[in-house]
Amino acid sequence: MLTAFARAFRTPDLRKKLLFTLGIMALFRLGAHIPAPGVDTKALSACVGISKASGQGNGALGLINLFSGGALLQLSIFALGIMPYITASIILQLLTVVIPRLEALKKEGQAGQTKITQYTRYLTIGLAILQSTTMLTLMKNNPSALLGPGCSGTNVIFQKVDWIGMAVMVITLTAGTTLIMWLGELITDRGIGNGMSLLIFTSITANFPSSLWSIKQGSTTMDGWPVFFGVLLMGMLLVGLVVFVEQGQRRIPVQYAKRMVGRRMYGGSSTYIPMKVNQAGVIPVIFASSLLQLPLMVANFTNPNATKGWAHWVNREFGMTTNGYSLAYSVTYFLLILGFAFFYVSITFVPDEIADNMKKYGGFIPGIRAGKPTAEYLQYVSTRVTWPGALYLAVIAIIPMIALAEFHASGKFPFGGTTILIMVGVGLETVKQIESQLQQHNYEGFLR
Secondary structure, three states, rough: OOHHHHHHHHHHHHHHHHHHHHHHHHHHHHHHHOEEOOOHHHHHHHHHHHHHHHOOOOOOOOHHHHHOOOOOOOOEEEOOHHHHHHHHHHHHHHHHHOOOHHHHHHHOOOOHHHHHHHHHHHHHHHHHHHHHHHHHHHHHHHOOOHHHHHEEEOOOOOOOHHHHHHHHHHHHHHHHHHHHHHHHHHHHHOOOOOOOHHHHHHHHHHHHHHHHHHHHHHHOOOOOOHHHHHHEEEEEEEHHHHHHHHOOEEEEEEEEEEEEOOOOEEEOOOOEEEEEEEOOOOOOHHHHHHHHHHHHHHHHHHOOOOHHHHHHHHHHHHHHHHEOOHHHHHHHHHHHHHHHHHHHHHHHHHHHHHHHHHHHOOOOOOOOOOHHHHHHHHHHHHHHHHHHHHHHHHHHHHHHHHHHHHHHOOOOOOOHHHHHHHHHHHHHHHHHHHHHHHOOOOOOOOOO
């Protein structure tokens, strides 16, 4: 593998792409540490530290902070990270199923996809303005609602900042998100791998060493080293499991009949439909996490210091403490991931459309009649394959909750859920692209 890396850097065009990608990733991490105007960085660091030390952080912004590489809790110019773009992409993908105009654009090929991408950019800017306005207003008036009780009574934004200053901050955060979106597209066009995925990968891995080390420091045992190495061993096993499942697929054979077009013979070839075990990817985990954050954020907006009533119950059952998450939260999270996995697969994998395309070009599955029987068979196989994929996603996602409750560690468990799925998935995809580039130059790839 190291030899393959050396050969990659000896290839001029591939070396240029790799260095360009690394440069953009470094620029992205630099922006995550530049504070936005009007932010009292000392007060912000102090109150966030108190909330983390007491284990009373409500975790309402955990997913956004994860995708921003910790920039959110620092209120940097890249505080929103890539999350508005991810949300916009998911919304457009869901709307494609219900809006005929978007469905028609999707079928137009590259021209239609370019138009959908443009709509995604516009929606990203709108969501960035909305999220930054809401977040900054709460940070100024009631920071404890977002950052935890440790920030109660603390001015993380200078009081002298008026509405003009707040507008400048909103423009700054929105511009930061737009710049991240542009950097991601630059990586996709001129670098290696998918730009947006690599930026998310960079954000997650940036906090990975500190999260891992916090397991050792946060352990309540006399010696944190056994816990540290136990978590490290568990993480290695999880990585192996994720790689095994992510590479797994059910291949449905397809045979194309021979047909004459003019004087030329076409068809007669054999291929297959690759149906991945985890067809939904990390989307169900993101959906479930975002949905479970809504009641917690509503409770903190209305009554952040409640000691009884519905707000207190929501904070107790859906908030994270030093002992991890509650049983109700874990069970709800598990069931939501299962439901969203089947929902997402149902809107992205359309058996009727695949069966019609196969019939149009003379393709058929051996032993299955073309048309409706083929669609029914594909639906049957898809349902059976989705079950293990959905269970796999749900189990991987709740592993951090079990680990926190078992180890009684105040730090975040670095191996699990969204973190490990994105790290392994993006890593595998990027390595495959580098390998394909090497094979174009008659070099051996990474996987021998």
